[in-house]
Amino acid sequence: MTTREIEIHVQALAQLLEKKKTDFADLRSFNHYQKQQIQARRNQLLSQQLECAIDKLIFAKHEHGKPFLSSHSLHFNHSHSQQYYALAMSERVQDIGIDVEEMDRKVRYDALARHAFHPEEYQIWQQQDQDIEYWFRVWTTKEAILKASGLGIRLDLNSLNT
Known part of the structure; x- marks a missing residue:
């Protein structure tokens, strides 16, 4: 881990997805695929940060479902929008959160x-x-x-x- 308190990684979500929505019969299948790809990228980034193999990452969930690493002291949180994926990691900051949105999102x-x-x-x-x-x-x-x-x-x- 570097000396920074929090490391943040942001990338275009399209870079994580080899397939497009139109490649799937329904939205549910695409959403499942997208979730798998996001978790795979999260695991890849966490293992790189920890300099360990992905299979050495052991995840658990807090009382309300927030995932954490039970195998390491690295804390993390991630978010995605329609266009971006973001991951925040820290050895020191335990209660870490991140959110990413597009400014052109249509909202009331x-x-x-x-x-x-x-x-x-x-x-x-x-x-x-x-x-x-x-x-x-x-x-x-x-x-x-x-x-x-x-x-x-x-x-x-x-x-x-x-």
Whole structure:
């Protein structure tokens, strides 16, 4: 491991996938394939970081389903969007979370902000003329924090003020 607190790897999701959605009979089959490819890439990156064979990685899950390495002290979290894959790793930071999104994603920004943003975040967003970059900073920060906690979306997002 290098001396950095957190290592982050980001790449185009298309680079991980040899097949396309159109190669599959249904979306469920494609999603299963995509999940397998993402896990394979995660395992490859973790084994490279740890300088060990992939088969030496032993995974377990925390109470709420967050995966972790029971075989090593490297902590990680990963995320993917329609276009990107991201993996964060750290020897020192145990509660690590990451989220990746595309800025051109079609979202009902105001409706989701009203539901998920803390009142102060929503007020700032309104003061900034509903700036999309601010919206994504708040959204991805919330996602990463919830993923770091291992709780996922079990908390009310609007109770979390980023």
